[in-house]
Amino acid sequence: xxxxxxxxxxxxxxxxxLANEACAKERVTINGRVAxxxxxxxxxxxxxxxxGEKLTRIKVLKVTEHVxxxxxxxxYEII
Numbered sequence: 001x002x003x004x005x006x007x008x009x010x011x012x013x014x015x016x017x018l019a020n021e022a023c024a025k026e027r028v029t030i031n032g033r034v035a036x037x038x039x040x041x042x043x044x045x046x047x048x049x050x051x052g053e054k055l056t057r058i059k060v061l062k063v064t065e066h067v068x069x070x071x072x073x074x075x076y077e078i079i
Contacts, residue, residue, distance in 0.1 A: 001063045003028060003047070004037040009067055010075040012049065012058070022049065046079070
C-alpha cells in the first residue's frame, strides 16, 4: 500500500492530500529512508513522521484498504 494512503486509512493524518504533502516535504521516513508519496509500506516497517518539533515513530502491524474508525488503531503501534 502507498504510504500516503496508509497514513490516511489508519487516520494518522486526516486527509490523503496532507499525507501526500508531508511525504513531498520529506517529513516521513520508512525504515530510515525518506518516503515519497508513492513509496510502498508493508507489515513490520517502521515509519517516522515529523509534526513540527514532534517526532512520531510507528510500527506497521496491518495493511488493509478499508477499515472502520474503531479498528484503525489496530493498523499500527506507537513506539
